[in-house]
Amino acid sequence: MAAPREVAGQSASAGIACGPAHIAIDQTESFPQQASVAIERQDLAKAVRQAAAELEALSSRSDADSAEILDFQIEMLTDEEILELAFARIAAGDSAALAWAGGLDAYIADIERSEDSVFSARAADVIDIKTRVLAALTGRPVADFPDGSIFVAKDIAPSVFLSHDWSRGGGIALTGGSTLSHVALLARAKSVPMVVGLGEIAARPGELILVDGTLGRAVVNPVDEAIPAQRIMANRLAHELPGAAANGRLHTADGVPVGLWLNVNDASDFERLDPGAVDGIGLMRTEFLISAPADVIDEERQYEWYRRVLAWAGHRPVTIRMFDLGGDKAVPGLGGAEDTSFLGVRGIRLLLARPEIARAQARALMRAAAAGNLKIMLPMVTVPSEIAAMSAIFAEEGALLAKRGIAHSMPPIGIMVEVPATALTLDLFTDAAFFSFGTNDLAQYLAAAARDNPAVAPLHADAEQALFRLLKLAVDTAKGTDIPVSVCGDIAGSPDHTARLLGCGFRDFSMAPSRLNAVRSAVMALTANGSPAEKE
Amino acid sequence: MPGSSERQDVERPAPRFQAEIEVTHKIGLHARPSVVFTRLAKSFPCSIELDVDGSGVWLNGKSIVKIMGARIRRGARLRIRAEGIRAEEAIEALKDLVARNFDEEKKHGRTA
Numbered sequence: 279m280a281a282p283r284e285v286a287g288q289s290a291s292a293g294i295a296c297g298p299a300h301i302a303i304d305q306t307e308s309f310p311q312q313a314s315v316a317i318e319r320q321d322l323a324k325a326v327r328q329a330a331a332e333l334e335a336l337s338s339r340s341d342a343d344s345a346e347i348l349d350f351q352i353e354m355l356t357d358e359e360i361l362e363l364a365f366a367r368i369a370a371g372d373s374a375a376l377a378w379a380g381g382l383d384a385y386i387a388d389i390e391r392s393e394d395s396v397f398s399a400r401a402a403d404v405i406d407i408k409t410r411v412l413a414a415l416t417g418r419p420v421a422d423f424p425d426g427s428i429f430v431a432k433d434i435a436p437s438v439f440l441s442h443d444w445s446r447g448g449g450i451a452l453t454g455g456s457t458l459s460h461v462a463l464l465a466r467a468k469s470v471p472m473v474v475g476l477g478e479i480a481a482r483p484g485e486l487i488l489v490d491g492t493l494g495r496a497v498v499n500p501v502d503e504a505i506p507a508q509r510i511m512a513n514r515l516a517h518e519l520p521g522a523a524a525n526g527r528l529h530t531a532d533g534v535p536v537g538l539w540l541n542v543n544d545a546s547d548f549e550r551l552d553p554g555a556v557d558g559i560g561l562m563r564t565e566f567l568i569s570a571p572a573d574v575i576d577e578e579r580q581y582e583w584y585r586r587v588l589a590w591a592g593h594r595p596v597t598i599r600m601f602d603l604g605g606d607k608a609v610p611g612l613g614g615a616e617d618t619s620f621l622g623v624r625g626i627r628l629l630l631a632r633p634e635i636a637r638a639q640a641r642a643l644m645r646a647a648a649a650g651n652l653k654i655m656l657p658m659v660t661v662p663s664e665i666a667a668m669s670a671i672f673a674e675e676g677a678l679l680a681k682r683g684i685a686h687s688m689p690p691i692g693i694m695v696e697v698p699a700t701a702l703t704l705d706l707f708t709d710a711a712f713f714s715f716g717t718n719d720l721a722q723y724l725a726a727a728a729r730d731n732p733a734v735a736p737l738h739a740d741a742e743q744a745l746f747r748l749l750k751l752a753v754d755t756a757k758g759t760d761i762p763v764s765v766c767g768d769i770a771g772s773p774d775h776t777a778r779l780l781g782c783g784f785r786d787f788s789m790a791p792s793r794l795n796a797v798r799s800a801v802m803a804l805t806a807n808g809s810p811a812e813k814e
Numbered sequence: 815m816p817g818s819s820e821r822q823d824v825e826r827p828a829p830r831f832q833a834e835i836e837v838t839h840k841i842g843l844h845a846r847p848s849v850v851f852t853r854l855a856k857s858f859p860c861s862i863e864l865d866v867d868g869s870g871v872w873l874n875g876k877s878i879v880k881i882m883g884a885r886i887r888r889g890a891r892l893r894i895r896a897e898g899i900r901a902e903e904a905i906e907a908l909k910d911l912v913a914r915n916f917d918e919e920k921k922h923g924r925t926a
Contacts (some may be wrong), residue, residue: 350845350878353852359879385883392885396841400882403845 285479289494290457291465295449296488299481300423302431302438314370319413322364322374324342325414327639330355332410332435339572340440344464347436350400351407358526375415382408388634399456406435428487430479434461444470445544445569449489451496454480465491465708468569506689519546527557528801530780531811536801539597543567545586546547558594561655561714561766564639565601574635580642587652595651597714597788599694600639600668602657604628620719620728625658625694630667638674640668644686652689655714659693659700665709693765696720701752713756715786717767721745727738746750746778753783764788773800781808831905832895840913842887847916852878856910860898862908867891876906 330352337348341677354360362410367377382404391400416478422438425446429438432454435713439450450465455474465472467662471749481487481498488500529538539560542548544567567583568574588596604624629636636779643654656668667692681684692712695701696719704713718729725741727734749765756763764786771789773796779787787797805811838845855862855876862875866884868891873880875894886892892912895903911917 346846350849353849353878354882357852357877357879359874359877363879387885392887394885394887396844397885397887400845404882478817614822651856 282497282501285498286477286498287451287473287476287494288308288457289472289475289491290450290452290462290468292453292492293449293469293471294488294490295471295493296486297426297428297429297448298424298484299430299487300427301481301483302429302434303389304421318368318372318374318377319361319365321415322368322378322411323361324354324379325374325411326361326379328414329407329410336437336440340707341569344436347403347464348440348747351403351436352476354386354409354449356755360398362490376413378411378415378762379408382411395456398490402433402456402459402461403436405433406437410437422807428489430481430487433459436461436464439464439470440444444468446544449473449491451476451479452491454475467492478693479553487807495795496583500661516611528798530801530804530806532805534789534806535785536780537786538762538798539764539766539786540794541771541790542587544583547791548587548590553591553594555794556594557786558591558651559587559596560764560786562596562598563602565603566600568601569739574603575638577638577642580639584642584646584652585649588646588652591650593651594690595653597653597655597692597712598643598654599641599657600626600629602694619647620722626656626664627658627660629656631662632670636668636674638672640672641679641686644672644676644679644688645684645685645721646687646712647689647810652687653711654691656691656693657716658696658719659707659710661699662707662709665691665693665707669709692761695752696723698723698748701748704752704755704761707761708759713752713761713763715749715752715763715765715767717745717749717765717769720748722765746782749779749782749784757783760788771797773797776800777808777810779808780806826889828862829901830895831898831901832893833889833905833909834893835909836913836914837886837888837890837892839918840888842890843881844883845882847918848878848881849914851908851911852876852881852905855904858900858904858907860896860901860904861864862894862904865893865895868893 291573297632311802333348333352333355337345338353342349363381364374364377367380368374372380386404386408388399389404390398394399424440425443426448428448429450431452433452434450434455449471450461450473452474457474462472462474471489473489473491473494473496478497479496486499487499490496528538530536537557539542539558540551540556541561541563542559543563551796564580564583573579584598587598593734602625604622604627623631643652646652656665659665672688672691676686676688690711692714693700693707693710694716695704695713696716698720700707701715701720707713721728721738721741724744727737727741730734753763763784765779765784766788769779770787771793776787776797777800789797803811837843843851843901852875863872864875864881864884865872866886873884875881894905894908
């Protein structure tokens, strides 16, 4: 077992990743002889068209920022002048591949010579084009690499980055590269740890590498104990991670049970945690799992997301909220979803307006529900008929799955209470399986102060009294219906608000993992009505 | 002759127009601005050519390969000339685009 070896570089994207090294080989070619000038020109033009078509396909599956980068490459490839870079060499007797590589290399060297680092960083995008066309010429596909591995090379091409699935972890360790490259930008956006400028790293294929994008270094053969500790540190959870010691149910000082639940966006939020530390998942926000516009109608991909969280939770309930799109969460390329108003077509309004999205998600959820304790939460419900409309979609899709002989189960459907009209009339929502209070949106609608506008943000805190009055009224109303209530907005994870929420009658709190310990401590020091416990 | 000069050639029917403008975009014509510039240029039927800092070399303004290769940075003085149908309109539109810094500030993106 080799000793750990640390290599210093620069941070291009924060976070820690650890995995086996994938040593990417610089693609050098053995170039064939020229057939004829006309044939070589024809072959090259065809390869360039093919490369452009591949990038167009990739672009249509990518988010807006990624598509913009690919657009540049597509524009380059569809520019007739790019062929001119190689045609002179073909005329001089080179084969298409050799002429292309030579012509592009000279062009790339010109760009790299720029004193401006932003310009020279663009060279990586042109190298990517060169490689892709060469691959098309030689019939060899651009190679992907195993999920979860650490990509080690001089540089990484945007299209290689974009066609790789980073959801299963992994990171990037570059001996060269630039913190200003397009890939660095994409890595930061997708939270893929990345270090550049490592110089020689001398790792063998498959050797374990830890990429510390926060400190800008890589460790070859890290010591075993260092790995989990550093991973956790990266997420600033080290001192806050609830341990398995928090077994059994939590009680207030006067013995009333309180449930602690997790708010999660994707697997990285929960997979490090011991499920025994919580009662289950109180809110999984599915819209944050979308990495490409096509994901919203990709039933198989969604099914995998949901199965993964249910497998982690075991018998514990998992509440999955259907796509809450619109408002500040737009999906590029999704027609009708460009409405960025908080008062417009978002949440369930958008799901009902675009039923093909709701139907695909309903099928994925019902299939996952066959193997776990799944509950469904509808976002932005305003009137009871919206639940009925969505239930009808589930019933129809369930019948379809039954006809196809696919295992599925109809989960209970509850609602997110985040519209004041809903909070005031919970007695009308008798078809809901549960009420979960989304206090962030409820507060912004109540105070008529948008969450994304810093100029009015202080109004949320100033108008808190109104929020708590409404919560009290709503919880009292819900008691008459016997439908369970919980709270999953930011205040659920704020120990300063725990007393008032208990006072309103809440007994179930759902929050980000990092908030669990603080709220747990707060609950133990309070009685069920929210007053401080007497010292014994 | 500084500034924008509009000169109608009496001998030939095709109208020619020219303008001069300084690149004020903080980086220059890197990837995205080049895409935006050449796409706009290609939307006009007339020929469009660029000269950087009075080099005397006229580049095809519809070619992103040429424009990226010229490494046009902040402070560069561009001369843009167009000849043919809608040449005057093309010059105005391209000059405006450079003056607006290629609409770069309109960034999209999702907040968490």
